[in-house]
Amino acid sequence: MEPMQPPAPKRRPMADINVVPYIDVMLVLLIIFMVTAPMLVQSVPVNLPQVEATPTEIEPDDNTLIVAVDREGRYFLEREEGEPAAMTLAQVQGYIQKVKTEVATTRVMVRGDDQVPYGKVVALLGGLQAIGLQDVGLITEAPDPEGGRG
Template identity: 75%
Template structure:
C-alpha cells in the first residue's frame, strides 16, 4: 500500500512585479541617449542683447576689427581702408589669426546685411572661433521709433 500524501496546498499567485527586465531596458536606453545626445545639437554661442540695454558706441581702434558681410554673402574686413577688398572665409581666418597673434586683446565685431543668409554669418562666427576669437560682437542699427512693424 502506498503511503498517503497530504493534500496539495493551494498555490497562490505571485503578486510581485519582476522589475529586472525593466531596469535592463532603462539602462540600455540611458546609454543610447548618452551617446547620441552630444551629436544632436551643434550650436554657436551667441550672447544676445537685452531689450532694455542702451546702445554702445564703438570707436574702431587698433584693437577692433570689423568684419562685414554684404547682401551677396561676401566678407570684407574694415580697417583703415576706404574701399576694403572682398575676402573669402579662409582669408578672413588667416588675417584674424595673424592679428590676434600680434595683439591678443583684439576685438572682432560683425556687421551683417539684414538680407544676407543666416548661414553666412554663422560660418563667419565659426571661422572666427577657429581663429581663436572667443567673443564676437554683432553690430546692429537701432530701430527707427517712428516706424512700427
C-alpha cells in the first residue's frame, strides 16, 4: 500500500487590494487638473498698460473681485461663472455693495485696457469710493524688455 500523502493546502483568496495602479491614476489626474484649472477662468481681453513698478503680491481669493474695462469703456465683473457680461456702472456698484456687506474685507482690482478713455476708469474708481470701498488696486503689465507686446 502506498503511503498516504497529506492533502494539498487550499488556496485562499487574496484579501489585499493592490492600490499602486490607483495611486498612479490619481497622480496623473491631479497633474491634468493642475494644468487645466488656470485655463478655466473666463476673462475679458484687454491690453493692459505697461508700467515699471514693484509688483504687489496679492493672492486672488474670495475677497478679491476683478472689474475689467474694455477698449469701448464697458465694465465687466470677472467671475468663474462663464463668459462675463457687460454691465453699467450702477450694476457694478450694486454687485460690489452686496459682496461688501457679506465680506467686509472685499478688495477690487481694476483691469483697464490701455486704449480705454481715462474718464471711464475714473468714473469706476469714483463709483467704488461712493459705496465706501477703499481697497482698490490697478492691474498693469511690466514692460517688455524687447519693446514688443506679447
